[in-house]
Amino acid sequence: MKIAILGSGGREHAIAFSISQSKKVKEIYCIPGNAGTNEFCNNVSIDINNFEEILKFLKEKNIDLIIVGPEDPLVNGIVDFLEKFKIKTFGPSKNASQLEGSKIFTKNLCKKYQIPTANFGVFENIKDSKKFLSNSKHPLVIKADNLAAGKGVYICENINDSYLAVEEIFNGKFGEAKNILIEEFLKGEEMSYFIISDGKTIKNFGTAQDHKRVHEGDKGKNTGGMGAYSPSRLINKELENKILEKIIKPTLNGLSKKNTPYKGFLYAGLMIVDNEPYLIEYNVRMGDPECQTILPMLSTDLIDVIQAVINGTLSKTNIEWHKTKSLCVVLCSNGYPDKYKKYIELKNLDKVSLDKNNYLFHAGTKKIDEKVFATGGRVLNFISMSNSFYEARNSIHQNLLKLNWSHGFYRKDIAYKVIDK
Numbered sequence: 001m002k003i004a005i006l007g008s009g010g011r012e013h014a015i016a017f018s019i020s021q022s023k024k025v026k027e028i029y030c031i032p033g034n035a036g037t038n039e040f041c042n043n044v045s046i047d048i049n050n051f052e053e054i055l056k057f058l059k060e061k062n063i064d065l066i067i068v069g070p071e072d073p074l075v076n077g078i079v080d081f082l083e084k085f086k087i088k089t090f091g092p093s094k095n096a097s098q099l100e101g102s103k104i105f106t107k108n109l110c111k112k113y114q115i116p117t118a119n120f121g122v123f124e125n126i127k128d129s130k131k132f133l134s135n136s137k138h139p140l141v142i143k144a145d146n147l148a149a150g151k152g153v154y155i156c157e158n159i160n161d162s163y164l165a166v167e168e169i170f171n172g173k174f175g176e177a178k179n180i181l182i183e184e185f186l187k188g189e190e191m192s193y194f195i196i197s198d199g200k201t202i203k204n205f206g207t208a209q210d211h212k213r214v215h216e217g218d219k220g221k222n223t224g225g226m227g228a229y230s231p232s233r234l235i236n237k238e239l240e241n242k243i244l245e246k247i248i249k250p251t252l253n254g255l256s257k258k259n260t261p262y263k264g265f266l267y268a269g270l271m272i273v274d275n276e277p278y279l280i281e282y283n284v285r286m287g288d289p290e291c292q293t294i295l296p297m298l299s300t301d302l303i304d305v306i307q308a309v310i311n312g313t314l315s316k317t318n319i320e321w322h323k324t325k326s327l328c329v330v331l332c333s334n335g336y337p338d339k340y341k342k343y344i345e346l347k348n349l350d351k352v353s354l355d356k357n358n359y360l361f362h363a364g365t366k367k368i369d370e371k372v373f374a375t376g377g378r379v380l381n382f383i384s385m386s387n388s389f390y391e392a393r394n395s396i397h398q399n400l401l402k403l404n405w406s407h408g409f410y411r412k413d414i415a416y417k418v419i420d421k
Contacts, residue, residue: 001303004029004058005041006048006078007069010330010363010381011288013037014295015067015302017361022303029061035346035372036362048073051081058087065090067306074284075101090306092284095260099251099282103181104145106282113250117279118271120183129166129180133159139185142166143281144174153222153281155185188273189417190280191232192290193243195268196305198314199261202248204240205319206294207232209415210287214337216413223337224378227329227414228293229389234272243270243277251282263309292361292381293328297321324385327392330363331400331410336377344407346372346379351402358395359383379408389415 001024005016013036019025020040031054033043046053049072058066066082068074068091077094091097098105110117118141123129133140142165144152152174154165169177194205208230214220247270252262267283267290286294295302299320308317333340349372352360361383364376382399384392393415400410 001025001064002027002061004031004063004066005069006031006066006073008032008034009069009288010361011286011291012069013361014292015069016041018295018298018302022301024303029063034362035365035367038367049076051078055082055085064088069285071100071283071285088310090264090310092262092264093260095258096255096262097284100284102145103143103281104179107181109251109254110279113254115247115250115279116277118183118186120181123180123182124178126166126170129182130163132182133162138162141183141185143181144169144177145179145181186271186273186278188271189234191234191270191272192287193268193270194286195248195266196309197252197262197266198309198312199263200312201314202252203314203319205265206230207235208290208293209233210290211411211414216411221337225289225330226411228290229327229415229418230293230297233418239272239275239277243268247277247279289328289330289381292383293326296359296383296385297324297326324387325389325392326383326385327389327396327415328381328383329396329410329414330378331380331382331405331408332378333374333408340377342375343373346374346405348403352399353402357385358399374407390419393419
């Protein structure tokens with residue numbers, strides 16, 4: 001098979017690596033890919049939102065299947081577009097992708113189908129938002145309604161924080177904002193829960209704990225993700241049943257009633273309060289860095305799973321996992337998530353020790369004249385699998401020391417809630 005993968009981050013490198021292990025795959029193209037995918041895939045420089053150019057390329061190369069990694073093209077309707085031309089495409093439709101494309105769409109779905117979530121209000125301008133906030137108790141959560149690359153969420157401890165959040169969102173920090181969401185702050189612990197669906201069957205695709213805050217102890221600004229571990233320490237059979245029955249199934253049934261079957265990965269960001277799940281948000285793709293953390297534990301051929309989704313035969317496919325733990329630490333450029341320098345060379349990559357339990361997935365990197373350069377805020381993902389989270393983290397830290405990149409930083413406390421030492 002000839003496979004194309006859309007995207008350029010750590011998630012897409014992890015997906016590309018996973019399917020490269022399949023005997024069914026002959027050739028992989030990454031659009032546009034990164035320095036990591038460049039090692040075993042054909043990188044193709046096309047804008048991921050230029051659907052016409054992507055279609056032209058897929059036809060020229062007789063691609064059998066395209067896997068869409070990031071949210072932007074999904075929300076913009078790439079699946080609907082390519083399927084019109086009989087291109088097999090893995091990912092949810094434009095309508096189904098509204099679960100991530102509009103937080104207000106999702107909140108209204110929750111309201112209609114009594115899906116547990118934080119109480120919320122929707123506001124259309126700065127004046128009305130501030131008026132509401134001036135009479136509200138803090139902490140509060142303020143969210144940009146539109147896509148914001150995982151950064152458009154503010155946890156506001158006081159009125160000044162709230163005013164700043166409202167101003168930044170409406171002044172276009174995350175693109176044009178017609179609405180914002182203000183919701184109550186739920187005190188609990190976050191968990192990422194993943195499923196895969198072919199529109200009829202739902203199957204679990206792992207759990208994780210993502211660390212989004214930039215500083216240790218989960219402090220500081222939100223990022224796209226500083227690291228993750230899997231499985232989540234919170235998951236148990238009772239909680240999983242509640243997640244499926246109270247949140248996932250009502251959501252997908254609600255979409256079905258809109259004649260919108262859900263096909264692809266679905267990532268539920270949850271807040272667990274006394275073993276009760278509340279929906280924070282949905283992502284209509286695998287998380288990043290959760291994907292990098294989870295995929296190495298998959299023992300089933302990923303291509304078999306993806307084909308089952310496209311063919312509507314997921315009920316006949318067993319998804320099996322290695323019985324291990326997995327941990328990921330993200331190496332970031334100094335200054336992230338604010339300003340940072342680009343095109344700084346990454347030396348010593350050949351000194352990193354990689355094997356069947358230790359992986360390195362690139363994110364913001366590019367290869368130029370046989371040299372690898374950092375081009376993004378999140379640069380590299382170090383993953384280790386072990387029976388112990390402590391040992392996994394130690395292995396990663398040893399590899400980070402071998403890389404010895406002075407232009408970056410990483411959180412040394414990833415998985416601190418499950419590591420006593």
